[in-house]
Amino acid sequence: MALNAKLEDILSKTYAPDARIDQIYHGKDLTFITNELGEPVTLFIGKRREDGAIAGERYVRRIIRKPNSNDIQRSHWELKGKVSRST
Template identity: 75%
Template sequence: MALNKKIAYFLQKTYSPDARIDDKMLGKDLTFITNENGEPVTLFIGTRRPDGAITGERYVRTIVRKPNSQEILKSHWDLKGKVDRA
């Protein structure tokens, strides 16, 4: 299943480096983890359990940068499967 375009657009922003961010969007609970540059690289999407874990799907972002630069040339999200916690 492809990642919703609105969620993908939301995840193009830069956040705090090496952070875990919990949010809610389009009726789904989101938890994403950022890299050292503050770019979301791991996403858990689904339903949040009372202990804070997510039951749903896990996506991982692949980022291709311009040579000798931190500028993103292209990126995409790959579905890695079902999860029962995050």
């Protein structure tokens, strides 16, 4: 399943480095993990359980950078499958 364009806009922003961000988007719970540059690289989307874990789907972002730069040349999100909890 491809990600919604509006959701991709949220995930294209820069956040705190090496952070875990919890949000709600259109009634679904989101948790995403950022890398050392604050770019979301792992996404869990589904229903949050009482222990804070998400049962749903996990996506991983592939980032291709411009040579000798931290600028993103292109990136895409890959569905990695179902999860019963996030880390």
